[in-house]
Amino acid sequence: MDNQVSWKERISYGLGDTASNLVFQMITMYLMFFYTDVYGLNVAAVGTLFLVARVIDAFDSPIIGVIIDRTHTKWGKSRPFFLWLAIPFSIVAVLTFMTPDFGNTGKLVYAYFTYIVLGILYAAINLPLTSLLTSMTSNSQERTVVNSVRMIFGQLGGLVVSIGVLPLVAVFGKGNQQQGFLWTMVLFASIAVVLFFITFANTRERVQMGDKNQVVPFKDGVKALKGNLPWWILLFMNVFFWVGMTSKGQSAVFYLKYNLGREDLVPLVNGLNVILLVGIALMPMLAKRIGKRNTALLGIAIGAASQLFVYVAAVMSSIPILIGAVAIGNVGIGFAVGLMYAMLADTVDYGEWRSGIRAQGLLTASSSFGVKFGMGIGGAVAAWVLAIGNYVPNQEQADSGLAAIQFNFVWIPFICFLICALLLLFYKLEFDQKMIGELETQRQSGAASIQA
Secondary structure (H helix, E strand, O other), X not given: OOOOOOHHHXXXXXXXXXXXXXXXXXXXXXXXXHHHHHOOOOHHHHHHHHHHHHHHHHOHHHHHHHHHHHXXXXXXXXXXXXXXXXXXXXXXXXXXXXXXXXXXXXXXXXXXXXXXXXXXXXXXXXXXXXXXXXXXXXXXXHXXXXXXXXXXXXXXXXXXXXXXXXXXXXXXXXXXXXXXXXXXXXXXXXXXXHHHHHHHHHOOXXXXXXXXXXXXXXXXXXXXXXXXXXXXXXXXXHHHHHHHHHHHHHHHHHXXXXXXXXXXXXXXXXXXXXXXXXXXXXXXXXXHHHOHHHHHHHHHHHHHHHHHHHHHHHHHOOHHHHHHHHHHHHHHHHHHHHHHHHHHHHHHHHHHHHHOOOOHHHHHHHHHHHHHHHHHHHHHHHHHHHHHOOOOOOOOOOHHHHHHHHHHHHHHHHHHHHHHHHHHOOOOHHHXXXXXXXXXXXXXXXXXXXXX
16 A cells, blocks of 8 residues: 555646646647747747757756756655745746747847747756656555556547647637646636646655665766666657657648638547547556556557548548547557556666666656657658748648648658557566565665664
């Protein structure tokens, strides 16, 4: 029972991801559209912005991971970041969706500054959420359950964004999309602050090394990476996964508006992200039966196959086929999304088992690194493809522009999901079960020596 996490704590942990997704999904789904069609930035410049900002920003994740490992407070290593950063994160999120008229160069500089700072703060508040999982329980199956709760509540935040953004923009903006996006972000950011405080108040850190006050130096933390092949696999998988997801998410509004002429369907198609909850809910049962790796592999395969049906829908201009393909794909993606963080937590144990060093901050930093690096590449490539296709905002698109939008929405995700599936074939960690018992013995021995 020492490994059991109460439902109050599980839900509070999940609300932290709800808060994160109220901002993160705004970036994923709408920022490229906001920059090009609302703020008036050049599409090629936006592509470069996404890449430069995310590459710079991605390398802050290991630094933040080391800071977590070196943090010692009465609240633990991970929890205090929710208290310290909730308000700054939300303020910068609002600034990112402001539209000051600084001229073309000034607007681009403003976009660079706010986007980079938002990315840094997102890593600094979301990475502790991932590292916290490794400290809440040492039971692998319990981590799967707790993480599935996190994913469900995270998707609820994403669902609010998917369904609510454009109607809220219309209500708040009354025809002015700049004001509409700004006040929508003010609403989401305010809710996020409250939810982060709830996560801070109701979660606990239980799993510690022998000396809970130990500060892990960076050079020691790196030892936990040596020979940790599962960690490296998940790192690269995270990158390719988010390249595909970002390209698809950013392109959905373009595809529905220009290729199908059905901008009214944006809330519906984006709202189908709720079906990820089906995959996430089924994931713990499947993972217990066939293993985490196989469940994630099955989900990625379903996601890749669904992209082929999205292409069929594009060829036939069939809305029902499109909706069906997106829905089925989201079930599969739910399997994978629900497991990646739980699998990453297992690599922390694996690194500790091999090296004797528990560097939970540094190792879980790969999640943030992968997300941001993948988002940067995905957003940049999608914008550059639009530029190559001669995309023109708020105009009827030429055939080259329509082809570019379709490539972003269909084929980039398909290719990335195939790469993720190939990487998963080499993931073998869950078959190395003896480490759990040995780790518990090591921790108990360390605690006993300290007490003596």
